Amino acid sequence: MHLNSLMEDTNITITIIDREDVSHEIEVPTDMNLNVMETAKASDLPVEGTCGGMALCASCHCYVTSSHELPQASDDEEDMLDQAFFVESNSRLGCQIKITQEVDGLVVKLAPVD
């Protein structure tokens, strides 16, 4: 999907695997200050994003399955992951993963919801 086709050269592609194991390849601009939660929502994937991306709800819990070296999770993110379920070593909050050139090719899988 093209969120912003005019800015083609600043776009990257990430893959979000939904809870039915379907892969969605999504092209997203890096200059709109987006994160993975917002990207998923914009593509109508079932992510609530209740807190609007403030690491306060865990509804955007996902697993990073590609080998990207992401910035370490903040204390707030870890604290919120404490309230999530099926947390694995590759668990992250999607809203805390910024869409930048560094995450081009990122693959995340949505965690189960309660």
Place this chain on the structure above:
Amino acid sequence: MIKTDILIIGAGPVGLFTVFEAGLLKLKCHLIDVLPQVGGQLSEIYPKKPIYDIPGYPSVLAGDLVDNLMEQIAPFKPGFTLGEKASEITKNAEGNFQLTTDKGTTIVAPVIAIAGGLGCFTPRKPPIESIDKYEDNGIDYMVRDPEKYRDKEILIAGGGDSALDWTIELADVAKKITLVHRRNSFRGALDSVDKVMALAQSGKIDLVTEAQAIGLKGDDKLTHVTVKTKEATNDLSVDYFIPLFGLTPKLGPIAEWGLNITKGSIEVDTTDYSTNVDGIYAIGDINSYPGKLKLILCGFHEGTLMVQSAFKRIYPDQKLSFKYTTVSGVNAFE
């Protein structure tokens, strides 16, 4: 039985401000909320965060906004039923609504305003297989009466304040307590973290970190919780399993009241935010209409228009004259 003019379900910012607008029209309100405190999402999710889009406040802490709303509505003496869930609505012989809570409180009113936000705040349930089966048969999502756990074997899961606080409190009551947490560090208040560490060191509790509860075993009643650590997976014998992972909003009973609901929101007519059920309105985050934005200020607007319509419904023969508060002032209720 409690009687009021407008029964407001949900004491979030929108429900609270509606009391003020109703009060200007001399309508009395009663609010119900499942949470023990008022303020909805603002108190439960982000009390210490600043909000920047409340007109007239360049910045206001969510908790302070709630305090201010409480002060603003105080002259209109709203009634509160907190810590109870609105579960059932029926109509009585006079055509008024009769609402019953999960604790059996009944409230009668000619008009109901649903200001239920994202839904009832309910404990987060770990999605462990057959967890429903053991609810009330060995699994509790909150501690109501510590005595229930006297001389029992308890497993508490979670790393926040409530997990720590109950571990400390029940350490003297239960026969055995195991606290299971995903990480080595805790996010709770420092003081409680220290206490829990001390209890673990003295052997009063079993602290299992970098671990998760992943399975449940038992017959009619829960007997074991499967706990996975980095090294091993073990079945721990328990009388009770208490998962404490905070609260999350769930639509809840509102879904069963015959209202038109799409994607978890109640459809309303934007002339007065009425629902498809005559006499029931929906305002704030819970409603949906073309162009809807889930913002506090939009909810305030919706509540304001809604009470005008409620007035006409309650007093069909009375004329309503519109007055600014600068002209009329705020006439407190006796």
